[in-house]
Amino acid sequence: MKRIVRLCVNEEEVELAIEPSTLLLDVLREQMGLTGARRGCESSYCGACTVLLDERTAHSCTLLAALVAGRKITTVEGLARGAALDPLQQAFIERNGFQCGYCTPGMILAARALLLQNPDPSEAEVRRALDGNLCRCTGYQKIVESIMEGAKHYRREKK
Amino acid sequence: MKFDLLEPATIGEATALLSARADARILAGGQSLLLMIRSGLVRPATLVSLNAVGGLAEITAGPTDGLSIGALATHANILASPLVRERAPLLAMAVERIGSTPVRNFGTLGGNLCHNEMGGDPPPALLALGAEAECAGPRGRRRIPLADFFTDYFSTALAADEILTGIAIPRQPAGSRALYLKHAMRPGDLAIVGVAALLEMDGGVCRRARLALGGVGPVAFRAYEAEKLLGGARLDEGAIDAAAEAAAAMCDPIDDAHAPAEYRKKMARVFVRRALRRAAAGEER
Numbered sequence: 001m002k003r004i005v006r007l008c009v010n011e012e013e014v015e016l017a018i019e020p021s022t023l024l025l026d027v028l029r030e031q032m033g034l035t036g037a038r039r040g041c042e043s044s045y046c047g048a049c050t051v052l053l054d055e056r057t058a059h060s061c062t063l064l065a066a067l068v069a070g071r072k073i074t075t076v077e078g079l080a081r082g083a084a085l086d087p088l089q090q091a092f093i094e095r096n097g098f099q100c101g102y103c104t105p106g107m108i109l110a111a112r113a114l115l116l117q118n119p120d121p122s123e124a125e126v127r128r129a130l131d132g133n134l135c136r137c138t139g140y141q142k143i144v145e146s147i148m149e150g151a152k153h154y155r156r157e158k159k
Numbered sequence: 160m161k162f163d164l165l166e167p168a169t170i171g172e173a174t175a176l177l178s179a180r181a182d183a184r185i186l187a188g189g190q191s192l193l194l195m196i197r198s199g200l201v202r203p204a205t206l207v208s209l210n211a212v213g214g215l216a217e218i219t220a221g222p223t224d225g226l227s228i229g230a231l232a233t234h235a236n237i238l239a240s241p242l243v244r245e246r247a248p249l250l251a252m253a254v255e256r257i258g259s260t261p262v263r264n265f266g267t268l269g270g271n272l273c274h275n276e277m278g279g280d281p282p283p284a285l286l287a288l289g290a291e292a293e294c295a296g297p298r299g300r301r302r303i304p305l306a307d308f309f310t311d312y313f314s315t316a317l318a319a320d321e322i323l324t325g326i327a328i329p330r331q332p333a334g335s336r337a338l339y340l341k342h343a344m345r346p347g348d349l350a351i352v353g354v355a356a357l358l359e360m361d362g363g364v365c366r367r368a369r370l371a372l373g374g375v376g377p378v379a380f381r382a383y384e385a386e387k388l389l390g391g392a393r394l395d396e397g398a399i400d401a402a403a404e405a406a407a408a409m410c411d412p413i414d415d416a417h418a419p420a421e422y423r424k425k426m427a428r429v430f431v432r433r434a435l436r437r438a439a440a441g442e443e444r
Contacts, residue, residue: 021164042197043197044190044259044261044262047261050261056264057260057264058265062190064186064189066164067164067166110260132258132259132261
């Protein structure tokens with residue numbers, strides 16, 4: 001039987017009627033039109049569906065939407081401020097951090113989770129933070145470079 | 160994928176729900192169970208989430224300097240805990256090797272142990288630490304030594320209406336050296352073989368050893384035969400080889416998509432040897 005849940009997505013409260021077995025990924029994509037969370041392996045390997053839950057990376061294909069009510073959910077759509085992209089998004093454009101783009105929202109969110117905790121990571125720490133995100137185009141080098149570039153801006157903002 | 164989702168507020172309510180509904184399963188972090196439901200391997204009609212039960216994720220100092228970890232503590236919670244780093248670094252070494260960051264953010268220690276999948280990282284570490292499972296059910300609470308907890312592939316000693324509420328880890332002997340080594344093709348995979356070694360050393364002599372292996376049998380196990388050989392022995396190459404041989408002889412691996420049985424057994428010998436060498440040398444990494 002459907003139940004009403006209140007979700008906090010990209011700093012907006014929404015009330016939705018969902019089945020208890022509904023996954024967060026399906027709510028985001030099908031009910032809210034937030035397709036930045038991609039449908040990939042659907043088995044918590046590829047990270048295309050990555051979102052932030054209270055600023056930590058989460059695979060939305062493996063979370064029940066009913067159990068994340070009240071927690072702060074961020075998708076890639078929630079990063080830009082008006083026309084101003086998040087510094088990480090900007091860095092991915094400038095450093096060619098993507099080819100097909102399918103993994104990009106997940107990569108950017110995983111990077112953001114890292115930079116919020118540690119705005120001055122080593123390259124090894126960046127690679128480790130991407131352990132839940134697969135890219136099948138670029139071979140990761142450009143992605144890591146983009147994140148190292150974006151990190152400079154996160155450090156500046158923190159000061 | 161369709162099921163009912165219940166969120167009891169207490170362990171008592173949760174066990175009562177399990178007693179009343181034979182087709183109910185406990186949901187912790189969901190990192191394994193939801194995948195199994197999705198792929199049709201299990202079809203529970205009801206999931207009983209422990210989300211709303213308070214106090215189940217705590218990591219506290221136990222009596223006599225041990226450690227108590229709530230079943231709902233996530234792998235990330237465990238890695239962030241200074242208490243775990245101080246009192247059971249072996250567990251942190253194993254937990255660090257589980258899956259990927261998002262999986263560690265939501266997967267729980269209790270969920271991992273109850274799922275009991277071959278090649279999981281925490282079981283060998285907790286066996287070497289001499290841990291006990293704290294369980295609650297309609298007939299009361301009980302403690303199960305972890306060596307008796309894992310019964311078969313994906314099976315545990317929990318009754319159908321019992322819940323794992325936490326793990327108790329006793330104080331480790333002063334000066335003990337511990338190490339977890341994992342062999343897998345990709346870092347986040349289940350272990351082809353996982354070896355946890357805990358040695359009480361006195362100069363070059365091993366006073367007592369605890370050695371546990373995962374991935375090389377239906378369940379993770381203590382390699383008692385190898386431990387016997389190590390106790391009181393000077394850990395030279397001969398003693399280490401003999402212990403590795405004895406540990407490999409206790410393995411009962413299967414062929415699967417990740418590795419054939421013969422390879423698992425060979426790797427068990429190699430990784431036990433490496434683990435013992437490094438632990439004896441005080442390389443706790």
